[in-house]
Amino acid sequence: MRLLERAPIELAESADPLLPRNWGPTETATISYGHGIAVSPISTIAAFAAIANDGVYVRPTLLPVAADETIVGERVMSSESAQTVLDLMRENVLDGSGGYADAPGFRVAGKTGTAEKPMRGGYDSNRLISSFSAVFPYEDPQYAILVLLDEPHGTESTYGYATGGWTAAPAVGEIVSRIGPILGVQRAEDETGERAALVRAALMPEMIP
Incomplete structure (x- = not known):
């Protein structure tokens, strides 16, 4: 998946990943869930x-590619x-922590x-990096999107939570709802997406006209 090396993209700022100095059984276990x-x-x-892309890695690029x-x-x-x-990712949106990312x-x-975020002696549970990574449409993915928030704050509408499902996922759902028609993605019948849109309107009233 190329996650253990520098991203091969045309950016001098592309950095090497931060890896543990000693990689043992404990590190293998904790890295599996992101620590x-x-x-x-x-x-x-x-x-x-x-x-x-059916398990095929394509080098990311900022340069235009001819059709x-x-x-x-x-x-x-x-x-x-x-x-x-991919099926599990869709299930996560349908019936998991990513429900607010669904778009009608x-x-x-x-x-x-x-x-x-790491701190001296461990991690700071009050300082988060929250994200949601997604692809769409599920049956024939054409686009990938990542929203990453640095130290988001929970609000009354998120019940104080600032995790990815409560902050980044709704942003992804709203972005996809707006860019999908522009990109010409054919809309399918999807009641779950309609429900998620209504919830996002309550979570982010200042973002949704």
């Missing part, structure tokens, strides 16, 4: 794009594994992320 490793946003969304240009990618997981993860008719699939 002990830090990767760049472009590396993160490139990995999600590989899942959506008739053949892009050669690298298979980083089997088609079966990629589809299983655009069939979002994605995953929340909530990381506590």
